[in-house]
Amino acid sequence: MNNTTNGYKTLCYVGAAVYSLMALMALYWWETRIVYTDTAFVTFEIIRTQHLAIQASRYGSFVTQLFPWVATLLHAPLRWIVAAYSLSFVLFHFGVFAVCAFVLRNYRIALVLLFGDLIMTMDTFFWVQSELLQALAWMVLTYACLDSAARLKRNGWLLVAVAVPLAVLTVFTHPLAVLPMCFVGLFMLLERQRWPALVLLLTSVSTYCVKKRWFVNSYDAQAGLGLEHFQQLYPHYLTLDTNKQFYHNMLQHYQVVPFLLLALGVLYVVRHSWLKLLLLVLATAAYILLINVSYEGSGAPRYHLEAQYAPLAFMIAVPVAFDLLPVLFIRRLALPFLALVAAVFIVRVVDASHLYANRVRWLKEMLVKHGDEKIVFPSAAMQDGTMLQNWGTPYEWWLLSTIHTGKSASLIVHDNPDNLTTDMQRNDAFITRWGTFPYHELPKRYFHFSDSVSTYRFVEHP
Numbered sequence: 001m002n003n004t005t006n007g008y009k010t011l012c013y014v015g016a017a018v019y020s021l022m023a024l025m026a027l028y029w030w031e032t033r034i035v036y037t038d039t040a041f042v043t044f045e046i047i048r049t050q051h052l053a054i055q056a057s058r059y060g061s062f063v064t065q066l067f068p069w070v071a072t073l074l075h076a077p078l079r080w081i082v083a084a085y086s087l088s089f090v091l092f093h094f095g096v097f098a099v100c101a102f103v104l105r106n107y108r109i110a111l112v113l114l115f116g117d118l119i120m121t122m123d124t125f126f127w128v129q130s131e132l133l134q135a136l137a138w139m140v141l142t143y144a145c146l147d148s149a150a151r152l153k154r155n156g157w158l159l160v161a162v163a164v165p166l167a168v169l170t171v172f173t174h175p176l177a178v179l180p181m182c183f184v185g186l187f188m189l190l191e192r193q194r195w196p197a198l199v200l201l202l203t204s205v206s207t208y209c210v211k212k213r214w215f216v217n218s219y220d221a222q223a224g225l226g227l228e229h230f231q232q233l234y235p236h237y238l239t240l241d242t243n244k245q246f247y248h249n250m251l252q253h254y255q256v257v258p259f260l261l262l263a264l265g266v267l268y269v270v271r272h273s274w275l276k277l278l279l280l281v282l283a284t285a286a287y288i289l290l291i292n293v294s295y296e297g298s299g300a301p302r303y304h305l306e307a308q309y310a311p312l313a314f315m316i317a318v319p320v321a322f323d324l325l326p327v328l329f330i331r332r333l334a335l336p337f338l339a340l341v342a343a344v345f346i347v348r349v350v351d352a353s354h355l356y357a358n359r360v361r362w363l364k365e366m367l368v369k370h371g372d373e374k375i376v377f378p379s380a381a382m383q384d385g386t387m388l389q390n391w392g393t394p395y396e397w398w399l400l401s402t403i404h405t406g407k408s409a410s411l412i413v414h415d416n417p418d419n420l421t422t423d424m425q426r427n428d429a430f431i432t433r434w435g436t437f438p439y440h441e442l443p444k445r446y447f448h449f450s451d452s453v454s455t456y457r458f459v460e461h462p
Helices: 003-028 030-034 037-049 059-073 078-103 107-119 131-151 156-173 175-190 194-214 218-232 241-252 256-271 274-294 302-330 334-370 393-405
Strands: 374-378 410-414 429-432 435-438
Touching: 003 030, 003 078, 003 107, 003 302, 003 334, 030 037, 030 078, 030 334, 037 059, 037 078, 037 393, 059 078, 059 131, 059 156, 078 107, 078 131, 078 393, 107 131, 107 256, 107 302, 107 334, 131 156, 131 175, 131 194, 131 302, 156 175, 156 194, 175 194, 175 274, 175 302, 218 274, 241 256, 241 274, 241 302, 256 274, 256 302, 274 302, 302 334, 334 393, 334 410, 393 410, 393 429, 410 429
Parallel strands: 374 410
Antiparallel strands: 429 435
16 A cells, blocks of 8 residues: 555545534534524424425435434434434535445545535535535545446446446436536546546436426426526626625635635646646636526525535545645645645634524524514514524424423514414414414424414514
8 A cells, every 4th residue: 555545544534533523513503503494494394294304306315314304203302303413414424435435445535525525614514404515425425436436347337336326316416416527527537537437427417407307396497597697697797796705705714715726726737737727727617607697686695605606615626635635645734734624614614603603592582582472573574684594483493492491482484474364363273484284283292382272463573
């Protein structure tokens, strides 16, 4: 085993320690990660239905939902269910990392996942629901199987048989994943791994076309409308507000990204690796343009845009693991480099935590004031920016009140309270954004509604 291989292996052991730290962070911030819109809603649906709550046919999310689902079937306390759900997102990525590094012994690709998770993660450590982040982990596992199959003299076809359905699952988990998959396939071609590259490219692109043609859902269709901006905004692509916001965030939060792009650019120029340089520049520039044009004028919050930019981190992580790390091994800088990237990641997450802790603190304050009442608040009264989004408030208040007080609160923030006039007259139902549920239909172990006399009332100012 040469020194470079030993270096990769050492970094993987350090990477396992980093993921262990992430798991502890996920447990520490369980409230801010799960008592937040999408994850609070999914928790509600899993407990209410006793089934997985796959949204918009994004089937790869089953792996994280297994944790709260199994905990529910075991009648675990609600606090444990929420903590298990928070932990699941880290454990899934940690599991993929461990399979790549310690089962397939594909250390380079394991480090692709690690660096991809560290380079740009900040808000998405708390807004964990985005299936794109899960799709990227499935993509890395697919990549590892194909790369390992190319190196095996025997039985490589077994890994290909695993990789193909994984590639299909990746694209179904999130359609945007097809773009970093194409980048990986082209990078594999430049690494002279022709048949694995072709398998990945053909499977991912054909799956995307099939999904686009026969498995369209309203959520993906609505998201795809942003592509119309390319015609509407032509030729003013360089003066977009999203570009300015992106550059600001690069300098303010994601300084590692321009540093790595510059380092890789210099490395490829020195080595005369012109095709890799061309691939890196065109792929990253095209992807940034795609997201920025699509979301121009959308008002998308920072955490949502960060999730959309996540493939960019993985496009950078691939050449970092394959080309930059060997140079750093020679200079004995690889371990300090990983430590620096991980430290910057921790600082970003800690800094972002205050924003998400503040909204949970506000929710708890409202429980102290109104936890024993049934109230509909108007969205217009929540414009100070603390809540970020408010459609998930009934699920969030239900979780917090049931866990901390043993009684389930009936509070909701709604954009159009007038639409709830009929439901507000009921004294035996829980009103949410996506439906009204009679108390008797909700599992009594996790829903502790004690007031079946009072009805909901409208309060303009909380």
